[in-house]
Amino acid sequence: MNVVLSRRDKEKKSRTRLFIEAGVIVALMILTMVVLPLVLEDFRLKLVGRFLAMAIVALGIDLIWGYTGLLSLGHGIFFALGGYAFAMYLNLQLPEGEMPEFFMLYGVEKLPIFWEPFRSLPFTLIAMVVIPGIIAGILGYLVFRNRIKGVYFSIITQAALLVFFNFFNGQQKLINGTNGLKTDSSFFFGQRVGEPSTQLIFYEITIVCVLLVYLLCRWLTSGRFGRLLIAIRDDETRVRFTGYDPTWFKVVVFAISGAIAGISGALYTVQSGIITPNFMEVSFSIEMVIAVAVGGRGTLSGAILGTILVNAVRTYLSESFPEIWLFFQGALFLIVVTVLPDGIVGWVKDVLLVQIRRLTGRDHPLTYPAIAEDPVIQSEKEQLTKDEV
């Protein structure tokens, strides 16, 4: 009887937690969607929108690094692919038969055939998610199939990033090379993309996307699939011996993560007004990773928090002390890795909250939490003490 009651207790507890989480999310949504546009000037709001777009790719990186233990240094590829897909769609909003101007500069007569479908919005929306996902899937399959992992995987993704960077830089005739694609002066449903009103729409879309991707990642990481990811991170060999094939899980999660990066790249591009191959610089991709580490990997809220925090500090420092920014960033890498391995969220959870509870006397340190909190053992213990009396 006791036991059944406590299970209900547990369910109740988790339900309250869920309510709290939902409440926090709703509050944050109201804050970002309604309050911030009223308070901030256009330029700052655009910045916030870009940070939020980066938060989406951070969620994807958290999925593969925080949960699956694969450190990808090549997410810039998928980010830029999504960005290029959407930017090309915007550039192609022209009367039938015309081509974007830059093509003429290189003497291209006809639109390259693979850009043709990007005239339609539904295709573009699907492509900017699916193409990065497929490329990530192929790369992941070729690497994971051979059980290449750890640092090998990291440096192969980095090399892949450099290769894509070189490729995009070198292909003037296909994608305008180093100049990249500009989006500000193009039109989206008859609205100029650079206008503040259009930008506001993209800002709101970004927030909705953050929410959707957050929910997706939460769903992925909470069930059986999520537990398998964590198992792969902690002991892949054992997962293999238990009868699972980690390869496919890794490929799938890497592809999902790439697709998420694609969404993020599209939203980021449209809010910065341009996409160039520089989005695939080595440092940009590592910055995405470190932002996740600062927030706390293995926690989805940490990924979002860390990205916004790091980017805000970055904007502030590079505006006021450009020389210090690199020193600061380097120090950030060192500090996060040595002193704060679980990031800010991990630190709050493991150190700060525990300390506060202890100081307020609400929590006693437990030697074996699993035993002390198990209702069955507790009820037996009570029974035993009763019997003794």
Place this chain on the structure above:
Amino acid sequence: MTELLIGIFNGVSIGSVLLLSALGLAIVFGLMGVINLAHGELMMLGAYTTFVVQNVFRSFGEPWFNLYILFAIPIAFLVTAAVGFGLERGVIRFLYGRPLETLLATWGVSLILQQFVRSVNWAIIFGVILFLFKDVLRWVFLKLLAIASLDKPSVRNWGQKLTIPVATVLSLGLIFAVNATKNEFLTKAWFSARNVDVTAPGWLQGGVSFGTVQLPYSRIFIIVLTLICLAGMYWFINKSNWGLRIRSVTQNREMSSCLGIPTAKVDALTFALGSGLAGIAGVAITLLGSVGPNTGQNYIVDAFMVVVVGGVGNLLGTILAALGIGVVNYLVGSGTFVTLFTSMQVPQFLLDIATFFATTSMAKVMSFAIIIAFLQFRPAGLFPPKGRTAEL
């Protein structure tokens, strides 16, 4: 045919720079499983050391100036080895068993080194010196406390904990204070963000001529330098006592430790050695062009690919991989294949493919594709480490 030979020669000379830089990386990776993303910046430091040595020797006058590069090699080796040693003792040894975190930490170090080269001046040097002597400061502080009879274990404990934060704050304060003096001599950046040029000594300019073909002396010098370094490494790894220890720790760290090999010392020594080799590679790249704070980045990813293809724990694998990647990159990128195919009347599509890839950046695309294809057959590189293990 001569085209091809020249192409191979140039490819080999590029490959030998790659080899120099990948050699240190491979040894460190084999020993500790650590990829050092700051390796390229160590090369860059080596190149800047060469620049400084050159300027010093220029003031000595003509006969000495010609020999500066021979002095630059050991000096660059020592400087970068010292930096590498500090890096290992200060950061990396706390991160063993966490290779991915080490990767990020070394990236942080590389950012710091890049900005350091851009903005280094006497103020920063003073700050760094102050930071390096933090233990002396703590010792003095504790002595003073002892005189004031406040020397309790708890105080000592806090002294340990607070040393690094306090030293950091003090050093930063010193740097800002000196910079605030606006003294021209103290606050002028030594190198600034611009690239610096190293003039090759007279005897390295020009080249050997074979008929119409000229092989530059500087490239021959690089190849010879690489050969000497290889021979030195071979001797050190295979014949010396410390080399024996390095090999044993590479094979089985726990067992070596049980047999009394000081693994911590072996790690620090190997890391310093690998970094020193990066310094020598830095001397070599000054002969190929001007050097800037970002120079290291250009070589580093190729060097990683050499490690991936070559496998760990085998010098021969590294050599073959470096030369292979260098030659393929050069032959494809310089368009040697295009001229070759045009003269050989091959099918049109082959010619088209060769033309498509005939730029430096597209050659990298090609060689990456080849590497990924290669890894499908030999996932652990050319010469995988032997042993019984469920892990690859």
